[in-house]
Amino acid sequence: MRFLKDKIISKLMLVFTLASVSLIVVIGVGLYYRSIPILHQSSWHNLLTKSDWKPLKGLFGFYPFIMGTLWVTGIAIIIALPLCVLTSFYLVEYAHPKIKQILIPFVNLLSGIPPVIFGVWGVLFIVPFIQSSIAPHFVEFSTGYSVLAGGIVLAIMIFPLIVSILNEVLTTIPQELKDASLALGTTKWETIKKVIIRKAAPGIVAAAVLAISRAFGETIAVLMVCGNNAVVPHSVFDPGYPLPALIANNYGEMLSIPLYDSALMFAALLLFIIILLFNILSRIILTRLERNLTA
Amino acid sequence: MIKRKLEELFFKILMILATIVVVGSFFLIVGTIFVKGIPFMNLDMITKTPGGGFYIGKEGGVLNAIIGSLYIAGGATVLGLVISIPVAFFINLYMKGRRITSDIIRLAFDVLFGIPSIVYGAFGFLIMVYFGIRASLLGGIIAVTLLIIPVLVRTLDEVIRTVPGELRDAALSLGATRWETAKVVLRQIKPGIYTAILLAFGRGIGDVASVLFTAGFSDNIPTSLHEPAATLPLAIFFQLGSPVEEVQGRAYASALILTILVLIITVLSEVMIKKFSKHKI
Numbered sequence: 001m002r003f004l005k006d007k008i009i010s011k012l013m014l015v016f017t018l019a020s021v022s023l024i025v026v027i028g029v030g031l032y033y034r035s036i037p038i039l040h041q042s043s044w045h046n047l048l049t050k051s052d053w054k055p056l057k058g059l060f061g062f063y064p065f066i067m068g069t070l071w072v073t074g075i076a077i078i079i080a081l082p083l084c085v086l087t088s089f090y091l092v093e094y095a096h097p098k099i100k101q102i103l104i105p106f107v108n109l110l111s112g113i114p115p116v117i118f119g120v121w122g123v124l125f126i127v128p129f130i131q132s133s134i135a136p137h138f139v140e141f142s143t144g145y146s147v148l149a150g151g152i153v154l155a156i157m158i159f160p161l162i163v164s165i166l167n168e169v170l171t172t173i174p175q176e177l178k179d180a181s182l183a184l185g186t187t188k189w190e191t192i193k194k195v196i197i198r199k200a201a202p203g204i205v206a207a208a209v210l211a212i213s214r215a216f217g218e219t220i221a222v223l224m225v226c227g228n229n230a231v232v233p234h235s236v237f238d239p240g241y242p243l244p245a246l247i248a249n250n251y252g253e254m255l256s257i258p259l260y261d262s263a264l265m266f267a268a269l270l271l272f273i274i275i276l277l278f279n280i281l282s283r284i285i286l287t288r289l290e291r292n293l294t295a
Numbered sequence: 296m297i298k299r300k301l302e303e304l305f306f307k308i309l310m311i312l313a314t315i316v317v318v319g320s321f322f323l324i325v326g327t328i329f330v331k332g333i334p335f336m337n338l339d340m341i342t343k344t345p346g347g348g349f350y351i352g353k354e355g356g357v358l359n360a361i362i363g364s365l366y367i368a369g370g371a372t373v374l375g376l377v378i379s380i381p382v383a384f385f386i387n388l389y390m391k392g393r394r395i396t397s398d399i400i401r402l403a404f405d406v407l408f409g410i411p412s413i414v415y416g417a418f419g420f421l422i423m424v425y426f427g428i429r430a431s432l433l434g435g436i437i438a439v440t441l442l443i444i445p446v447l448v449r450t451l452d453e454v455i456r457t458v459p460g461e462l463r464d465a466a467l468s469l470g471a472t473r474w475e476t477a478k479v480v481l482r483q484i485k486p487g488i489y490t491a492i493l494l495a496f497g498r499g500i501g502d503v504a505s506v507l508f509t510a511g512f513s514d515n516i517p518t519s520l521h522e523p524a525a526t527l528p529l530a531i532f533f534q535l536g537s538p539v540e541e542v543q544g545r546a547y548a549s550a551l552i553l554t555i556l557v558l559i560i561t562v563l564s565e566v567m568i569k570k571f572s573k574h575k576i
Contacts, residue, residue: 006474010473014389020382023407027410027415083317086313086314090307108565112560116531117328219411
């Protein structure tokens with residue numbers, strides 16, 4: 001009787017596990033299935049490289065949205081990565097354990113703040129700041145709603161992700177390695193520069209890739225500060241229109257215009273594929289690294 | 296020698312500055328929300344639903360959205376737990392000795408964790424269209440459940456892995472079946488489960504993109520699963536877009552409410568994690 005119960009429960013658990021794991025495939029297939037109509041009408045190549053976006057005329061060119069996504073993501077990672085690498089070095093190698101204990105919870109708190117709050121903050125703080133303090137030095141006029149604003153907000157959103165991964169990577173680097181280097185008379189920074197960075201390099205890459213894929217899919221915060229103009233941005237002060245924002249902004253009318261829903265599902269499919277690949281890549285790097293360092 | 300010392304000092308200062316920026320951004324954001332939100336905060340905001348003319352600045356509050364968010368995040372967390380606890384146990388207790396398979400499953404959940412909420416929202420919408428469900432509380436709960444399952448599984452998995460193998464072996468060697476062993480482990484990881492619940496609830500309550508297509512919006516508090524439900528983040532988003540100053544102010548106040556809610560949840564989960572690691576054998 002007990003064994004029967006164990007068997008039944010085991011099978012039940014297997015079903016739950018398989019069901020949730022296969023969610024990845026189901027999402028992919030589901031989105032692809034709904035994108036078929038638009039793929040029939042146009043090719044992958046056309047959809048990705050054309051920049052006409054006129055749903056009413058049946059023209060769906062995703063190029064401006066892809067560029068919008070790339071701009072905000074690029075800006076975000078350029079701002080966030082150096083800051084986070086330096087922060088992690090400080091927290092792991094320099095900071096007194098007590099200081100570390102105080103600071104790390106705040107990084108965790110930052111990761112708990114919902115995207116919409118970042119958006120509100122962006123509208124209240126970053127957008128006016130860009131409009132009145134940064135943009136006038138470079139361009140004649142900017143409303144502040146720009147890819148730069150999106151990039152800054154995104155950068156802060158990915159801080160906790162990068163810092164927490166790097167902290168983990170840095171703490172797994174064996175103390176003996178650091179000690180050996182320090183014993184040779186190097187300063188701490190020289191040890192970081194010559195030994196730790198080299199060991200942690202794959203981890204930094206993985207953290208960056210993971211952060212990029214997080215930034216790629218971020219919707220509401222970016223939508224609120226980016227200006228949402230379907231043209232390819234040419235400077236950081238131009239508005240942009242990233243893919244997730246496109247999906248979120250148009251769901252209301254998507255069922256009333258032919259092919260529109262299919263186009264939006266195609267956008268979701270694009271995001272899904274890119275993020276899937278990036279995630280698998282970075283997770284594999286991280287697992288390998290962990291194994292190499294602990295073995 | 297001096298040059299090396301200077302270099303050391305320079306980079307140390309640079310690191311401290313970077314840390315100040317990263318940690319400081321938290322205070323900057325929360326500070327801004329508090330400063331802007333407090334002047335518009337009043338009791339009506341959290342005790343009343345939108346009255347007539349609410350969206351042109353007349354009286355009312357966002358109780359509908361607060362309750363809606365609690366319903367959706369709560370429902371999704373319960374549903375998510377029902378699915379995640381068995382999965383976490385399965386990976387750890389039943390898959391013992393099959394390391395590659397369990398690694399692949401873990402990778403799958405890591406990947407699911409990385410999938411953005413807008414994709415879950417779009418997918419949830421597809422499910423709803425397929426089954427003919429309209430935008431409703433139920434739709435919102437389904438989408439958010441999908442979103443938080445990876446959060447729950449990953450957290451629970453980590454927690455279960457901290458349980459010493461001896462405990463498991465001791466239970467098994469006394470003749471307990473794997474399920475009975477699981478119950479022993481379950482008692483051991485209770486605080487860890489609370490942490491997972493809080494993390495998942497926090498993620499669910501703050502997310503917009505997943506409920507945007509699926510939950511709809513309503514000025515009333517939903518009384519059944521098939522009614523559309525407002526959510527707090529969405530209420531903030533809509534109100535902020537209004538040209539009326541009063542309404543924008545309410546967006547700030549709503550943002551303040553959400554921030555306070557989420558901060559409480561996150562602090563609680565931090566405390567739980569601390570407690571958990573203290574009682575660990």
